[in-house]
Structure formats: structure tokens, C-alpha cells
Amino acid sequence: MDDTFAEPLSYSRLATYHDCPKRFELRYVQKLEEPQHWYFSYGKSVHAVLEKLLTCDLRQDGLFYPDGDALFPVSLADLLDESWSSSGFSSPMQEEREKRRALRVLSAYMPVFRSTWQQTMYAERVVTASFRGVPFTGIVDRIDRVSDGTVRVVDYKSGRPRHAATLSLHRLQVALYASALNQSLEFQGSHFILQTYYLRENLKAELDDGAEDCMTQSLVFVERTARKIASGDFRTRGGRKCFSCDYRSACTVFRGS
Ligand code: SF4
Secondary structure (H helix, E strand, O other), rough: OOHOOOOOEEEEHHHHHHHHHHHHHHHHOOOOOOOOOOOHHHHHHHHHHHHHHOOOOOOOOOOEEEEOOOOOOHHHHHHHHOOOOOOOOHHHHHHHHHHHHHHHHHHHHHHHHHHHHHHEEEEEEEEEEEEOOEEEEEEEEEEEEEEEEEEEEEEEEEOOOHHHHHHHHHHHHHHHHHHOOOEEEEEOOEEEEEEEEEEEOOOOEEEEEOOHHHHHHHHHHHHHHHHHHOOOOOOOOOOOHHHOOOOHHHHHHHHHH
């Protein structure tokens, strides 16, 4: 199936198809540009701060060191300022409000971050794999070595999970990353723990027993979705999802409904 995909599938492509095949077609086949939303900038900024912290050295004095000098007492607020992206906000007031929220969210997460920091092996690790002939790629937010032979795969979410289906998709995402890692020499045969961390709620959703089943199911999902994409099956029905869709004006399904 490799030849069918000029670009490898990613979690966001799979999730887009799952959400609405027509949207997948408009975005990835017809390549219509996606508008910039403030929540993309918010998520990117929060991820950038975490990436920076993950690549620091946490020393015995409890401070983070990017190189010779400690990052703190340079505050988290300074780090957020450096990483902040202003695109997509509707007003300076909204931007300021969301920046304050980001700071609150990051501050609340810091104790958990510090307590698990030593287990970190990689941050923002690019993974590539071939799942039964379907090329796949992704960026894993964080990979931890929990103990000999046990690896935790972490994906950070900065938004609020909207409903149960979203939670299942998030679990599928980490399962795909673990499946991709399982193809590499370094991680092959490891026991994987799948974790999605919801920063806004400061809550984790973790799967330990059962992770293998989830990884197997994730491959079935990829194979099924890839087959539909390859056959050009972009059939869909409109509905409530259309009212928050960026592609309404270009969508024949919406215009015909
Ligand atoms: S408007 Fe509705 S049917 Fe069209 S792409 Fe968006 S979600 Fe899909």
C-alpha cells in the first residue's frame, strides 16, 4: 500500500478522516489551507515550554539547567514569554487571558513533571513505521524509561477533551506511537505504558495492562482507514459537526444539506 500514500499517515490525518472523510479530502487531497486558530498557538506554546524543560538537566539543587546556568529562578512566565506564539487570537485581551491560563496550567503540572523528569529518555521524538504496508509518522511528546523493559509513551494535551470518542482517539494516538517504537531496535519487545496527559485538568489517562491489545487494535484501525483513503472513499453525512467546521464554505455536502 506504500505507493498509494505520497505522504505517510499521521495521527492527525487518521483522526481527521475518522471525524469526517470529506474534511480529510478537502484538507489533505485538495490541500485547502486550514485557518490559524488561537488554540493551535496556545498548544504549540505550552508544548514548546515542556520541550525546553524536558531537554534540561534537573540537578540535585532542584533547578533545571539548559547548559551552564540554571533556568530557574528565571520564572516559568519568562519561559512562556520566550515560547509564546500570538497567531490566531481575536484580541490582545483574549491572548493575555489565555497566556495566564497557560501559566496556571504549567505551574500546576510542575510537581508531577519534577517527580517523573528523571525517567525521561526523549522529548519530541520523531517516529516512523510501516504498519502492514501503510507508512506512518508522528512526533512523540515524551518517552520515559520507567524500569528495565518498561517504557512510557506520553502525549500532552493542552485542550479539554470534548467527549468519550475523543478520549478513545487520544488513546489510539499513543498506541500508534508505541506500535511505531516497537518496530525500532531500541524499543522492540518493550512493555509499553500508554499515557495521555490532560494539562488543563492536570490529569493523566494511563493504560498499562491492556496496552498491547490497544496497540493491536490501533493497527487494525490504521489498516481499515488506509484502505478507505486509498480507494477514495470520502463519503460522509453532514450534521452538528459541520457547524464548527472550517471547510463549510468549500464543502459540497454542507452546501447540499
Ligand atoms: S462541513 Fe461537514 S461534511 Fe463538510 S467537511 Fe466539514 S464536517 Fe465534513
